[in-house]
Amino acid sequence: MEAYFLDFANLLLRWLHVIAAIAWIGESIYFVMLDNSLRSPKADEDKQKGVFGEMWAVHGGGFYHNQKYASAPAKLPEDLHWSFWKSYATWLSGFALFVLLYMANPSFYLVNPGSDWEWAANLSGWQANVVALLFLLGGWVIYNELCKRISPNMDRDGILSLAVAVMMVVVAYLSTQIFSGRAAFLLTGAVMATAMSANVFFWIIPGQRRMVKAMKAGETPNPLDGKRGKQRSVHNTYFTLPVVLLMISNHYSFAYSHDLAWVIMTLFIFAGALIRQFFVLMHAGQIKPAYPAAGVALILVAIWVGAPASSVDDEATTASAETSSAVSETEASESAAQVAASDGGAAGHAEQIVIDRCAQCHAESPSYDGFSAPPAGVVLETPEQVLRQVEQIKQVVANGYMPLGNVTQMTDEERTEIANWSP
Numbered sequence: 244m245e246a247y248f249l250d251f252a253n254l255l256l257r258w259l260h261v262i263a264a265i266a267w268i269g270e271s272i273y274f275v276m277l278d279n280s281l282r283s284p285k286a287d288e289d290k291q292k293g294v295f296g297e298m299w300a301v302h303g304g305g306f307y308h309n310q311k312y313a314s315a316p317a318k319l320p321e322d323l324h325w326s327f328w329k330s331y332a333t334w335l336s337g338f339a340l341f342v343l344l345y346m347a348n349p350s351f352y353l354v355n356p357g358s359d360w361e362w363a364a365n366l367s368g369w370q371a372n373v374v375a376l377l378f379l380l381g382g383w384v385i386y387n388e389l390c391k392r393i394s395p396n397m398d399r400d401g402i403l404s405l406a407v408a409v410m411m412v413v414v415a416y417l418s419t420q421i422f423s424g425r426a427a428f429l430l431t432g433a434v435m436a437t438a439m440s441a442n443v444f445f446w447i448i449p450g451q452r453r454m455v456k457a458m459k460a461g462e463t464p465n466p467l468d469g470k471r472g473k474q475r476s477v478h479n480t481y482f483t484l485p486v487v488l489l490m491i492s493n494h495y496s497f498a499y500s501h502d503l504a505w506v507i508m509t510l511f512i513f514a515g516a517l518i519r520q521f522f523v524l525m526h527a528g529q530i531k532p533a534y535p536a537a538g539v540a541l542i543l544v545a546i547w548v549g550a551p552a553s554s555v556d557d558e559a560t561t562a563s564a565e566t567s568s569a570v571s572e573t574e575a576s577e578s579a580a581q582v583a584a585s586d587g588g589a590a591g592h593a594e595q596i597v598i599d600r601c602a603q604c605h606a607e608s609p610s611y612d613g614f615s616a617p618p619a620g621v622v623l624e625t626p627e628q629v630l631r632q633v634e635q636i637k638q639v640v641a642n643g644y645m646p647l648g649n650v651t652q653m654t655d656e657e658r659t660e661i662a663n664w665s666p
């Protein structure tokens with residue numbers, strides 16, 4: 244029952260997280276679009292007021308006229324709209340999800356028992372939790388130091404972008420070495436997402452507060468505050484697409500369980516940033532298809548890198564395995580009948596291994612603690628169920644993803660047997 248409530252909490256938090264992220268990213272994309280779409284004001288009166296650019300828009304049956312001031316309007320209105328809760332709500336709900344799902348079960352969600360690094364492979368659950376938190380914190384500290392040291396006056400932002408890109412490759416690499424594949428994708432995404440929210444919390448909003456305060460006191464605001472806010476929000480723009488791709492990738496084991504998962508992740512990050520660049524320029528009136536084309540090319544490389552070694556399998560088997568693994572019990576009877584015909588219904592050696600090592604979790608009522616329903620809807624209690632999902636099983640066993648955290652201690656011989664199994 245407890246597991247059921249936890250799963251439900253997980254669902255509701257995920258809902259909140261996705262909605263907050265949509266609102267935040269939507270706003271971020273909107274403001275970058277607005278900034279890049281500004282045209283010089285037409286009216287002299289506006290120019291005299293200090294308006295530097297304007298955009299006319301029609302939306303939802305109304306006409307909108309946005310104006311951006313070069314520095315500040317002569318008088319600030321009392322009801323200035325600020326944007327920060329969307330960002331904080333996204334980070335807080337994301338972190339809560341991470342605690343509820345990963346940190347509550349670190350030994351199989353965080354620890355990477357197959358790590359080349361012995362210390363990482365042998366982390367206990369709570370140690371893995373501490374390492375994950377340090378990983379997130381360290382990501383922010385290093386990113387922030389790079390910004391402060393490389394481009395303190397916002398005049399070396401090109402070199403800074405390069406440094407941040409290199410940093411993300413290192414983060415991707417380290418995460419896959421230290422953590423299980425799924426956690427690695429999540430944590431690399433979370434390093435970027437944390438930088439985004441921390442940029443808002445530690446720099447953008449305080450900088451804006453200082454600017455507003457100075458203006459209200461009749462002083463000239465420090466231009467560095469404005470420039471720094473812009474620098475960090477530009478970084479945020481390029482983080483958005485990669486973060487979302489990494490967060491949703493953690494439902495796709497072909498990506499995160501691959502030996503070269505860090506390369507796949509790196510390609511995803513650069514592809515996302517390149518595709519974002521296309522839209523940034525498009526709003527400024529420049530159509531540069533080379534950017535999304537390069538992004539797509541990187542995704543194609545990721546598809547090539549990620550292709551399982553044994554992808555030369557008979558396509559017909561793969562296709563039928565895929566359709567039947569849609570875990571629809573009604574469709575199942577048909578293939579089960581085929582299986583029974585070819586196999587006489589008895590469990591072969593390989594099927595028995597799968598049942599022994601997997602059914603603790605993958606059962607209608609899992610006996611493994613903390614599971615209230617079969618994970619990912621995959622049930623592996625009978626030889627028929629196993630035979631119906633052979634391709635999927637071989638994939639996750641061969642790449643070491645399952646059994647999760649190898650908690651049921653599948654041996655190397657068993658793993659090889661399943662990987663080479665062709666029933």
Ligand code: HEC
Nearest residue numbers: 494496600601604618619621635636639645646647650651
């Ligand atoms: C400790 C519990 C546990 C054990 C043992 C376990 N699994 Fe899983 N399995 C999970 C969880 C949790 C998920 C869902 C993970 C996710 O969403 O990526 C999952 C997902 C899967 C999936 C779907 C993966 C996907 O990409 O959608 C397959 C297939 C799978 N397991 C097969 C197996 C096989 C085969 C074994 C035995 C060799 C096994 N599992 C053992 C917990 C377990």
